[in-house]
Amino acid sequence: MKFAVVVFPGSNCDHDAYHAVAHVLGQDAAFVWHKDTSLAGADVVILPGGFAHGDYLRTGAIARFSPIMQEVRRFADAGGPVLGICNGFQVLLEAGLLPGAMLRNRGVQFQCEYVFVKVEQIDTPFTLACRPGQVLKVPIAHGEGNYFAEPDVVERLEQNRQVIFRYTTADGSPTADANPNGSVHNIAGLCSEGRNVVGLMPHPERACEVALGSADGLVVLESAVRSVTQGAFAAAR
């Protein structure tokens, strides 16, 4: 199976994602330039972290209009698994593929640290291999990860079980202290109504090898492999 890693001008975690998928998991992977109009036959699409288009205007606001995003939207609408990591999550929000928006972190600091996130739902292509309620130690590195949506939207997300990752303590409690950026309901990651599009602020791809501090993130990418090989999530072609 094949992963496509989209590269925007200013992406800087594209190689991290490629490394995790190609070298740690041994899967096929291809970089796809943002001006390309084809996803190169990929089974899974990753929008990586970074600062696409310099974060000008708003994070993800310009990247949303990159030519490849039309193809990403088509792939997502067809049920294909799409993972937006950090800046990639911000792009998915601006593109309207996931609801809500990001505000500057509550403390106005760029937060670069390990956090704990609890896997709230496992019926997505990126949490399929997790244990229910599993707590992952993964790094964050962002200035605008303060997730916001109007209260009625947040309520709908909770009812639909679209909150996939939540900032918690090491033992899985979603306390205010465990919330690094002020996100409403400690939301760290979401999925679409169709459950195939997932965005999260933490970086699972940077936590795939014990030598790098944590291998807890690997299960997110392993989930993608398993979901495609089992046929649980695939784009209709």
Added chain:
Amino acid sequence: MRARVFVTLKPSVFDPQGTTVAEALHTLGYTAVRDVRQGKYFELEIDARSADEARRVAGEAAEKLLANPVIESYRIEIETTPAEKVAR
């Protein structure tokens, strides 16, 4: 014609930057400043025959790109140069 577009966070949205600026102003002794909301300001030079046309173009630009309607609202002012006023 020039369109001025002011983009601000909706009142219901917490503004961490504005709050931080307000705290800095208080530190400077400006205790009379009760609150600060930070926003963005754009000047668009638009080839348009009328102020209404310029307003329509600026409005579309704000809706599609300059503002994120999930968290922001916007206000538009149209300014015509003296030459444009004569031409009309």
